Amino acid sequence: MSTHEPLARAYEPAAVEAKWFPRWEEAGNFHGAPNPDKKAYSIVIPPPNVTGILTLGHVLNNTLQDILCRYHRMKGEEVCWFPGTDHAGIATEARVEKYLRKEENTGRDELGREEFIRRVWQWKGEFGGKIIRQLRTLGCSCDWERERFTMDEGLSNAVRKVFVELYRKGYIYRGQRMINWCPVAKSALSDEEVIYKDVAGKFYHFRYPLSDGSGYLVVATTRPETMFGDTAVAVNPADERYKHLIGRTVKLPLTDREIPIIADEHADPTKGTGCVKITPAHDPNDFEVGKRHNLEVINVMNPDATLNSRAGEQFEGLDRFAARELCVKLLTEQGLVEKIEEIRHAVGYSERGDVPIETLVSYQWFCNMKELAKPAIEAVKSGRIKFYPERWSKTYFHWMENIQDWCISRQIWWGHRIPAWYNDDNGEVYVGLEAPTAPGRWRQEEDVLDTWFSSWLWPFSIMGWPEETPELRYFYPTCDLVTGPDIIFFWVARMIMAGCEFMKEVPFRNVYFTSIIRDEQGRKLSKSLGNSPDPLDVIATYGADALRFTIVYIAPVGMDIRYSNEKCEIGKTFANKLWNACRFRQMQGDVSAEFRELPPELVAKLSGDERWMLAKLDAAIDSVNTAIAEFRFHSAAHEIYDLVWTSFCDWFIEAEKVPMRSGGAEKERALAVLDYALYRILRLLHPFMPFITEELAHQMGFLADGETIMYQPYPERDACAAADPAELDRIDGKFELVRGGRFLKASYNLPDGKKVRFFIKAVDADARAFLESEKASLMSLMNAEGIEFSLADYDPAVHGAAPSQVCRLGTVYLPLADLIDVAAEKSRLEKQKKELEGWIAGSRAKLSNERFLAKAPENVVADARAKLAEMEEKLARTVELLSSLG
RNA sequence: GGGCGAUUAGCUCAGUUGGUUAGAGCGUUUGCUUUACACGCAAAAUGUCGGGGGUUCGAGUCCCUCAUCGCCCACCA
Numbered sequence: 001m002s003t004h005e006p007l008a009r010a011y012e013p014a015a016v017e018a019k020w021f022p023r024w025e026e027a028g029n030f031h032g033a034p035n036p037d038k039k040a041y042s043i044v045i046p047p048p049n050v051t052g053i054l055t056l057g058h059v060l061n062n063t064l065q066d067i068l069c070r071y072h073r074m075k076g077e078e079v080c081w082f083p084g085t086d087h088a089g090i091a092t093e094a095r096v097e098k099y100l101r102k103e104e105n106t107g108r109d110e111l112g113r114e115e116f117i118r119r120v121w122q123w124k125g126e127f128g129g130k131i132i133r134q135l136r137t138l139g140c141s142c143d144w145e146r147e148r149f150t151m152d153e154g155l156s157n158a159v160r161k162v163f164v165e166l167y168r169k170g171y172i173y174r175g176q177r178m179i180n181w182c183p184v185a186k187s188a189l190s191d192e193e194v195i196y197k198d199v200a201g202k203f204y205h206f207r208y209p210l211s212d213g214s215g216y217l218v219v220a221t222t223r224p225e226t227m228f229g230d231t232a233v234a235v236n237p238a239d240e241r242y243k244h245l246i247g248r249t250v251k252l253p254l255t256d257r258e259i260p261i262i263a264d265e266h267a268d269p270t271k272g273t274g275c276v277k278i279t280p281a282h283d284p285n286d287f288e289v290g291k292r293h294n295l296e297v298i299n300v301m302n303p304d305a306t307l308n309s310r311a312g313e314q315f316e317g318l319d320r321f322a323a324r325e326l327c328v329k330l331l332t333e334q335g336l337v338e339k340i341e342e343i344r345h346a347v348g349y350s351e352r353g354d355v356p357i358e359t360l361v362s363y364q365w366f367c368n369m370k371e372l373a374k375p376a377i378e379a380v381k382s383g384r385i386k387f388y389p390e391r392w393s394k395t396y397f398h399w400m401e402n403i404q405d406w407c408i409s410r411q412i413w414w415g416h417r418i419p420a421w422y423n424d425d426n427g428e429v430y431v432g433l434e435a436p437t438a439p440g441r442w443r444q445e446e447d448v449l450d451t452w453f454s455s456w457l458w459p460f461s462i463m464g465w466p467e468e469t470p471e472l473r474y475f476y477p478t479c480d481l482v483t484g485p486d487i488i489f490f491w492v493a494r495m496i497m498a499g500c501e502f503m504k505e506v507p508f509r510n511v512y513f514t515s516i517i518r519d520e521q522g523r524k525l526s527k528s529l530g531n532s533p534d535p536l537d538v539i540a541t542y543g544a545d546a547l548r549f550t551i552v553y554i555a556p557v558g559m560d561i562r563y564s565n566e567k568c569e570i571g572k573t574f575a576n577k578l579w580n581a582c583r584f585r586q587m588q589g590d591v592s593a594e595f596r597e598l599p600p601e602l603v604a605k606l607s608g609d610e611r612w613m614l615a616k617l618d619a620a621i622d623s624v625n626t627a628i629a630e631f632r633f634h635s636a637a638h639e640i641y642d643l644v645w646t647s648f649c650d651w652f653i654e655a656e657k658v659p660m661r662s663g664g665a666e667k668e669r670a671l672a673v674l675d676y677a678l679y680r681i682l683r684l685l686h687p688f689m690p691f692i693t694e695e696l697a698h699q700m701g702f703l704a705d706g707e708t709i710m711y712q713p714y715p716e717r718d719a720c721a722a723a724d725p726a727e728l729d730r731i732d733g734k735f736e737l738v739r740g741g742r743f744l745k746a747s748y749n750l751p752d753g754k755k756v757r758f759f760i761k762a763v764d765a766d767a768r769a770f771l772e773s774e775k776a777s778l779m780s781l782m783n784a785e786g787i788e789f790s791l792a793d794y795d796p797a798v799h800g801a802a803p804s805q806v807c808r809l810g811t812v813y814l815p816l817a818d819l820i821d822v823a824a825e826k827s828r829l830e831k832q833k834k835e836l837e838g839w840i841a842g843s844r845a846k847l848s849n850e851r852f853l854a855k856a857p858e859n860v861v862a863d864a865r866a867k868l869a870e871m872e873e874k875l876a877r878t879v880e881l882l883s884s885l886g
Numbered sequence: 887g888g889g890c891g892a893u894u895a896g897c898u899c900a901g902u903u904g905g906u907u908a909g910a911g912c913g914u915u916u917g918c919u920u921u922a923c924a925c926g927c928a929a930a931a932u933g934u935c936g937g938g939g940g941u942u943c944g945a946g947u948c949c950c951u952c953a954u955c956g957c958c959c960a961c962c963a
Binding site for chain 2 (some may be wrong): 007009010011086097146196203219220221222223234266267268271272273275276277278279283285286325343345346391392394397399402485486488520522534553554556557558559560562564565567569570572573574575576577578580581582583584585586588625626630632634635636641642649650653654657660662739742743745746747749750751752753754783838840842843846848851852853854855856857859860863864867871
C-alpha cells in the first residue's frame with residue numbers, strides 16, 4: 001500500500017504547507033452549503049481591515065477559529081466559515097491619502113469626493129485584502145468563495161435598510177450635541193474611539209479681573225487656548241467666598257468681552273479656587289452648564305484644531321498647542337498668571353489619529369441604543385449567549401446598562417454615505433433607501449457612517465440579508481465567535497443588539513475572547529516599538545503548523561500571552577518528533593490493514609503495553625474533546641503534546657521494539673496497534689496542525705490520493721480495548737522499575753547504552769511472574785544484557801555490593817562491586833529513609849485523627865491507608881538495604 | 887472613584903468541582919551517535935504556591951485583609 005518515498009530525516013514544512021492548501025481549496029474542501037442532513041456549524045470571521053496585514057493577534061484568533069472549523073468538520077457537521085474584510089473608513093482613508101500624497105503628490109482635497117473614492121477602490125483592488133492571502137498561508141479553512149467586503153453592494157443595502165428602519169423607529173436622529181472630534185481625521189468619533197492616556201500636563205491658574213476693577217477671580221484650566229470660548233465663570237451658590245460676586249461680570253483677558261459670574265452646582269468649592277471658567281463649546285460639563293444658563297456657545301476651533309476667527313486676529317490660524325503657549329505668554333506679561341502646576345492627567349486621544357481629541361459641539365447623527373440594548377442584555381443574562389471566559393459578561397453588562405447614544409456620522413468620504421437628503425427649498429429632511437423623487441432641490445447628506453455601523457450587521461449581512469437566503473436559514477445564528485476582548489463594545493455588543501433587532505435572534509451562541517499577545521517583557525506588540533514579529537517570517541522559519549501549535553500551546557486561559565519567536569521551537573520540534581515517529585514506523589514496513597479499526601481477534605491478543613497505549617489514547621481523546629467543547633484550547637494542545645511525546649514516543653514505541661524484533665505475528669500485531677494509534681493521533685491533531693497531519697496521513701498510506709484527513713472522523717473513545725485498571729497499574733509499575741534501573745546507571749555515570757546485568761527482587765510471587773514475563777521488555781528498555789529475578793533478598797556476599805532502587809513491584813539492584821560508592825549509596829538511602837519516615841508520620845497522624853475518619857469520604861480514607869501501607873513497605877525495604885551495606 | 891485579572895521552580899506558565907509527597911516546557915548540570923528523531927535519548931537539581939488572618943479532618947484551590955503589577959470603565963474646571 002505504501003508507495004511513498006521514505007520520509008526525510010527532518011521535517012521541512014515549507015514545501016508540504018505550500019502543497020496542501022491549494023489542493024484543499026481546489027477540491028472545494030472549505031466550502032459549506034446548506035445541507036438538511038447535517039448539523040450546521042458556522043463562524044463569521046472578525047473582518048480584518050482591508051488595509052491590514054497579518055499580525056500575531058490575527059494568527060491566534062484565526063488559528064482558534066480554524067481549529068473549531070476543522071474539528072466540527074471532522075465531527076461530521078456542515079461547516080461554513082464566512083470570511084471577509086472591513087472597509088475601515090478612517091484608517092483606509094488615511095492610508096490611501098498618505099499613499100496618494102507620496103506617489104502622486106495629490107490627495108483628497110485636490111481630487112474631490114467622487115474621484116477620491118474611485119482612487120480608494122482602485123487602491124483596494126491593488127493592495128487591499130493582503131491579509132486574506134496571508135490567512136491562507138496560515139491554513140485557514142474559510143469558505144473563500146463566500147468572501148465579502150463591508151462595502152459590497154449587498155452589505156451596503158443592508159446598511160441602508162437598517163439606517164432607514166432605525167430612523168423610522170425614532171432611534172436614529174440628527175442633533176447638535178457635544179461630540180469627540182479628531183483633528184487628524186477631521187471627523188466626529190464615537191466615545192469608544194477615544195482612548196484615555198495619562199500624560200504630563202500643566203494646570204494653569206489665571207486671574208480674571210472683575211469688570212469694575214475691584215479685583216479678580218482665579219480660575220484654573222489645563223486648556224488655556226479654549227478661553228476665547230469662555231462665556232461665564234461659575235461659582236457654587238453655597239460658596240460664601242463668592243456669593244457677593246454672583247451676577248457681576250469679569251473681563252475676559254485677551255478679549256474685549258465681559259462674561260457673567262454665575263451660580264451653578266457644577267462648581268465644586270473644594271476643587272481649585274472654587275471658580276470655574278465655563279466654555280460650553282469645548283467641554284461636556286460646561287456645555288450642560290451653558291444650557292442651564294442659556295449661555296452662548298462659542299466654538300473657537302477649526303476642524304484641524306487650529307483656532308478660528310473667534311479667537312481674535314492674533315490667534316486665528318494658530319495650532320491649539322501654539323495658541324496655548326501664546327496665551328500663557330501674553331497673560332504672564334499682563335501679570336494675570338497666578339501659578340502653573342505640573343500635573344499628570346488623563347487626556348483623550350483619537351484611537352486612529354493618535355492625537356488629543358477635541359470635545360466640541362456639532363450637528364451629528366446619533367443612534368439611541370437604550371431599547372436595542374434591552375433584549376441584548378437579556379440574551380446574555382439568560383444564557384442564550386455564553387461568554388468564555390465568563391467574566392467578560394460583567395464588562396458587557398456594565399456597558400450595556402449604561403449605554404449612551406452612538407454618534408454614527410463621520411466627516412469622511414470612504415464609507416456608507418448616510419441615506420438622508422435635505423431639501424434646500426424648504427428645509428425638509430428625507431431618509432430612505434433611494435434618493436427622494438419628490439420635486440425640489442435635494443442634497444444628500446455628505447457624511448458617511450461609522451465603520452462599525454456595517455460591522456454590527458456582519459453575521460447576517462454576510463449571508464445575504466435582507467434577502468431571505470438559504471444560507472441565512474441554515475447557518476444563522478452562527479455557533480461560535482472568536483475575537484479579542486478589546487472590541488467587546490465596538491463590535492460584539494453591537495452585533496448582539498443588531499441580531500436581536502433585525503433577525504429576532506442572537507447572532508451567535510458562544511463568544512470566546514482570546515488573549516492579548518505581548519512581547520517577552522509584557523509590552524503590547526506595536527509597530528513603533530518594533531516588537532511585532534511578522535507572522536510570515538515566523539512561518540518561513542518555523543512553519544505554519546509550528547506557529548499555530550505554539551501560539552495555542554502557550555496561550556494561558558483568559559490572560560495575556562508572552563510571546564517570542566523562539567517559543568515556536570515548541571511547535572517545530574513537536575512537528576519533527578511526530579514526523580520521526582512516522583518515519584520510524586515507515587521503516588518497519590507497509591501499513592497494516594487494521595489501521596482504522598482493530599479486529600476483535602487482534603484485540604484479544606493485545607499485550608499489556610498495547611492496552612496501556614490504547615488507554616492513554618482514549619484518555620487523551622476524552623480530554624481533548626472536552627477541552628475543545630469548553631474552549632480550553634491550550635489544554636487540548638498540551639494533552640496531545642504529552643500523548644505523542646511521552647506516552648507514544650518515549651514509552652510505547654520503545655516498548656514495541658521488542659515485539660517488532662521478534663517478528664511474525666507479534667510484529668504484525670505491534671505494527672497494527674502502532675498504525676491504529678498513529679492514525680488516531682494524526683486525526684486528533686489535525687485541527688491544530690493541519691498540514692503535517694495531512695501529509696503524514698498520506699505518506700503513511702492511511703489515505704489514498706484524492707482523500708483528505710479534513711473529512712475523516714475525529715477520534716472518539718474506543719471501547720474495543722477496555723482497560724483493566726490493575727493491568728495498567730502493573731504496566732506503570734514496570735515503567736517505574738525501568739526508570740529505577742536507568743537511574744542506577746546514570747548515578748554511576750555509565751553510558752546509557754552500556755549493557756549491564758540487573759537483579760530484581762519482586763515484592764511477591766505475582767509480581768515476580770509478571771516481571772519475568774516482561775523480561776525482554778525490561779531488558780530492552782533498561783538496556784540490560786541480563787536480569788535475574790528473585791523473591792529472596794539480594795545477597796552482596798554472592799553478587800557483590802549494589803546500589804538499588806525501591807519500586808512498587810520490587811527492588812532493582814545494579815551489581816557493581818568494583819564501582820559502588822558505599823558511602824554515597826548509604827547517604828542516598830538515609831535521605832530516602834528520612835523522607836519516608838516524615839511522610840509516614842504525617843500520614844499516621846492523619847489516619848489517627850477521628851474527625852478525618854469521620855468526615856472524609858471513604859475512598860479518600862481508603863487511599864490514604866493503602867498509600868501508608870505501601871510507604872511502610874518501602875521504608876522497611878529501604879532499612880534492609882541500609883543494613884545490607886553494613 | 888468603580889470593576890476585572892495576575893502573583894506557583896532561574897524564565898514562561900499548568901494545576902476542572904478543596905483530598906497522595908505541587909507539575910510541564912525552556913534554561914541549568916551529568917552521561918549518551920542505543921533499530922525514528924542532537925529539532926534527539928537517558929538521568930538529576932531547584933518551590934515556606936506574594937504577606938497575614940480565617941473556614942475545614944484537610945487549602946495552591948474557598949472567605950477576609952494587605953501589598954505589588956496589569957487591564958477596563960468613569961471622572962478630573
